[in-house]
Amino acid sequence: MLAVGLLAGLSVLSILAYGYLSWDSLGPGETEARRTGMGEEPGAGASSSQPHIVFILADDQGFRDVGYHGSEIRTPTLDKLAAEGVKLENYYVQPMCTPSRSQFITGKYQIHTGLQHSIIRPTQPNCLPLDNVTLPQKLKEVGYSTHMVGKWHLGFYRRECMPTQRGFDTFFGSLLGSGDYYTHFKCDSPGICGYDLYENDNAAWDHDNGIYSTQMYTQKVQQILASHNPRKPIFLYIAYQAVHSPLQAPGKYFEHYRSINNINRRRYAAMLACLDEAINNVTLALKKYGYYQNSIIIYSSDNGGQPMAGGSNWPLRGSKGTYWEGGIRAVGFVHSPLLKNKGSVCKELVHITDWFPTLITLAEGQIDEDIQLDGYDIWETISEGRRSPRVDILHNIDPIYTKAKNGSWAAGYGIWNTAIQSAIRVNHWKLLTGNPGYSDWVPPQAFSNAGPNRWHNERVSWSAGKTVWLFNITADPYERVDLSARYPDVVKQLLRRLSQFNKTAVPVRYPPKDPRSNPKLNGGVWGPWFKEEDKKNKSDKSKGGNKQKNKKKKKGN
16 A cells, blocks of 8 residues: 555656646645645745746747747647747847857857857867856846756856856756757767766766756756745746757657658657647746746747758748848747736847846846947837837857858948858848858758658759848848849948947957867866866966076077
8 A cells, every 4th residue: 555655646746747737727826825835925926026037948949840830849838828928029049059048148249259150169168258247147146046957058168167157056957069868978079978967067977867858957947946935036047958959859759740751850849849848847836836926937949940950940041050030030938927918929129139138127137337238128128019129130240150252342342241151130121141051941841751851942043153132021031032132222231230340349269179178088077177277387388488588588688
């Protein structure tokens, strides 16, 4: 009997941890009763005016890959949260992982942090520059408890670069851009492999139980919410690994998608189904532990989907890693009891840099005058339906990306070298120069076969030597009609704006790989390898070199 009782108890716990439960089953009365039963006073959730902030960042989720955008993949949680909140349908991020994360956490464009090229590689001695104030640091100043769960990908070569040194009270997750969902191992190249799961500043070997990362991260979020006092404000940054490759998911999530012949799309669908369930469980935990009524939940993808890895951006053009709309226009919404216009759609211009000033203002914090932000406070735009203060977005200027062969200053009217990869949005207009990346439209039928099939893709054969494109994104969100030849004056105006932005750019940080980063030299773990002694040795050598130079000078004299 005792064994039966224990099994019954475990089955109930497993349902709470993993399964979908009806949100209506956790009404205010029951939530209150549960808190009281746990020793909390009634009304424990009704605390200060500072809201609890939960920012959920999905990885590589395509624009079409949510139920309310017409996907065949079921996302009931995301659909419900978005329908009851505000859908952001003119919302932009960056085309890759590191750039989006850096802009979210600093409120600055890549050209102002030096991270304008590619991503931070595991072997690079590089990280988000330490002189940049971060969002969690600003929230801590006004009394927030700050916690990060999930993927960091903002560099770790020095201890000072780690999440716990950049404003987070706790960190549980991975430092790299990708890795195995079960073993948490990552190989950057043959023979350069290591473990990548951390709790605060140490490898989390104790948590290496073969649990799928989406579920493991959700469990950690539940633990944080259960142990924190909801009377005190909390900032939770949940950066899920899903749905980034490698394409892995627990078997039960394939149940509804066996009819999808394309194996990558089928695996991707299962991963997204698991992610949707995880967000349901996070929402349930917010209600259960008394946070929900004073919370703001923001959901965002970090970039567009990758069709070769199962993602779909249809009907947008392009994919992850490009400056076409399919790479930078993202799924996003805000869900909160504090919203004034619930159940609405925001079509105003919003960018990922805007969360920094918006959330600090909501938290009753102060933004220092000397911090030159690129983001705007857009809470009234989202909550009340007002006009956005934002009229432009610098998507990026990457001076070291592969130059377009036929680009020139002449093609840029002497204002801009069109060989350089860049993209900018001003009001309705969007301009691209250089090599903007893979430009196909990939419709749903491209996933109908067992393997990747580009025969279904739509392409446009541009005239030879083209390095400038202009689109009216409001009228033509799918970038089908290039207007650069028809409106040269508009092209010139946007090129001048690019040139103005470029004058404020800092040098690119993209150092060569460091052999000392090899996990074999660090106990088999990816982690900080640049020690303080390295700095001292370098300074001692430079001092020694100076002494020798001085001696030579004296002899010469």
